[in-house]
Amino acid sequence: MTNEKIKLRVTETGQTIEVVVMSKRPNAIQVVIGEGVHNVKCDLTPTRNGMAYAGSVMGREVVYERSRKQVEAEIEMLNPNVRKPRRY
Numbered sequence: 001m002t003n004e005k006i007k008l009r010v011t012e013t014g015q016t017i018e019v020v021v022m023s024k025r026p027n028a029i030q031v032v033i034g035e036g037v038h039n040v041k042c043d044l045t046p047t048r049n050g051m052a053y054a055g056s057v058m059g060r061e062v063v064y065e066r067s068r069k070q071v072e073a074e075i076e077m078l079n080p081n082v083r084k085p086r087r088y
Contacts, residue, residue, distance in 0.1 A: 006018070007064075012061065022041070052064060
């Protein structure tokens with residue numbers, strides 16, 4: 001199993017960091033920043049206008065610059081069986 005990785009932007013410095021995704025849903029994305037003993041979990045939630053996901057790690061704001069619709073499309077592409085209706 002491969003871990004999905006996404007890039008976040010730290011708003012204070014403008015630098016980008018690559019993080020591992022633990023879970024991805026349209027209403028929240030949970031990521032792990034760092035490796036080993038020095039890792040930190042962070043929840044990213046959609047912004048008010050729905051154009052990005054934002055969260056806070058150790059007092060620093062991080063942003064995933066994808067809209068809610070783009071994230072829903074990514075989820076659908078990664079696992080297309082999630083939304084298919086059941087057949088009896």
